[in-house]
Amino acid sequence: MSNTITATNFNFPNQTAKYTGKVREVYTINDDLLVMIATDRLSAFDVVMPKGIPFKGQILNQIATKMMKATEHLVPNWLIATPDPNVAIGHMCKPFKVEMVIRGYLSGHAAREYKAGKRRLCGVEMPEGMIENDKFPSPIITPATKAEMGEHDEDISREEILAKGIVSEEDYAQLENYTRLLFEEGTKIAKERGLILVDTKYEFGKTKDGKIVLIDEIHTPDSSRYFYADTYEELQKKQEPQKQLSKEFVRQWLINNDFQGKEGQTVPFMSDEYINSVSDRYIELYENITGETFKKADVSNILNRIEENVVSFLE
Structure with a gap:
């Protein structure tokens, strides 16, 4: 190669x-x-x-x-x-030292946590009675700390971010606002392609003149998960895995071959x-x-x- x-x-x-x-x-x-x-x-x-x-x-x-x-x-x-x-x-x-993760559906990491019995993710309540890949009543923001090479990103709540002074309250409000705007637009773009934008992450930074801007990648298969819209309802009814466009197929192959990045x-x-x-x-x-x-x-x-x-x- x-x-x-x-x-x-x-x-x-x-x-x-x-x-x-x-x-x-x-x-x-x-x-x-x-x-x-x-x-x-x-x-x-x-x-x-x-x-x-x-x-x-x-x-x-x-x-x-x-x-x-x-x-x-x-x-x-x-x-x-x-x-x-x-x-x-x-x-x-x-760069801000947090990744803004936003989830429209109970999938991936959120679904694994939910299956383990957790109903709070990054300080956000997840409703009872959901099954994997169900849509949340409204999208939830579940931030993660930005890991260095070789380390794992970790879930963190809005409250912890503010308490630890990782991001100021004023800046964090702007990050949340931008995250929701981007997710809404990404959802629209995906719909035009017959896709559902399930979840994604955004990273932001500050320019020298103090302006908050979007950095890094956006809406790629590495940073986002997509489902095919035409089969979503039918597969959900049957409680079958969703047909998806993301890096998840690599993760699943690794899991099936006994690898999840653990020691x-x-x-x-x-x-x-x-x-x-x-x-x-x-x-x-x-x-x-x-x-x-x-x-x-x-x-x-x-x-x-x-x-x-x-x-x-x-x-």
């Missing part, structure tokens, strides 16, 4: 810092601009898998930038340009055949979410391509 990006080590003009996240690598230019490169790394249960997924970075970057452009009339974001299929360039921001567990072997099937699924996700045919970028010398495009933009 030599045509994938699993790590980068660029030295761009006026580069002042580099940060490596689970999937993205971020280069700071002149302490003013950020060059964000979406790699082909695959992360699940907060663990980065040993092999890259062809075209995954391009898919995530292109969905995220399309969705930012589709929502910028509601919520300002950090984005300036996308000079390469894997690259987004934007304003340098100081002492090892990542199961991923054959080239499995890796290519994951790539195909990501392409399917892209086409369903955007309604456009995916065009594979030239990956014959992917790192050179990125470097040339970024340097050309910075000049």
